[in-house]
Amino acid sequence: MAGTIDARLAELGITLPDAPAPAANYVPYAIVGDMVHVSGQVSQGPDGLILGKLGQDMDVAAGADAARACAMSLLAQVRAACGGDLDRLVRVVKLTGFVNSTPDFTDQPKVINGASDFMGEALGETGRHARSAVGVAALPMGVAVEIEGIFQIK
Structure with missing residues (x-):
């Protein structure tokens, strides 16, 4: 039976991707106590x-x-960390967004709003979080955005 968060995602027509495999020598997530x-x-x-x-x-x-x-990939990783049960998610604690941008581009917060808005839409109050939005000269493989996150689980 689908949990509350999965039901909300389905209601919104959102299908999370499979949790992406690491692209280099690191783990996709680390669990420390009740934090992912x-x-x-x-x-x-x-x-x-x-x-x-x-x-x-x-x-x-x-x-x-x-x-x-x-x-969406962040939430897929949390689902994997929770053994497939997204209802173990207590809250999104913090997101740090990196935006591949030119030196004169200053709208990084508006770009990272795409992630923050998704978390709020999909998770409601659970999705509200602290955040940083940083402009960088380049990102791996030329991607536009990279975001890391800290999540509390039960």
Whole structure:
């Protein structure tokens, strides 16, 4: 039987991807006590990596879509950490978003809103979190966005 969070996702028409495998020598998440630290999830959709640089060849809306894709992968990792039971999620504690952007691009918070808005839409109050949005010169494989997260579970 689907849990409350899975039912909410289904109601919204959202299907989480499988938890992505690590791209290098690290684990996708580490559980310490009741906290799950999820490694950075890069912007990836059903058709592959979402590449680009904000302020150069991507606009804020496309960047926010890339951040939403990262958030979906983050939640997929949490589901894996919880043995498939998303109802073990107590709250999203913190997201740190990295935006591949030009030096003069200053709308990183608007880009990372794509992830924050997704967490709120999918999880309600449980999805409200602390956050940082940082502009960087480059990200692995040329992706537009990478987001890491800290989650509390029971």
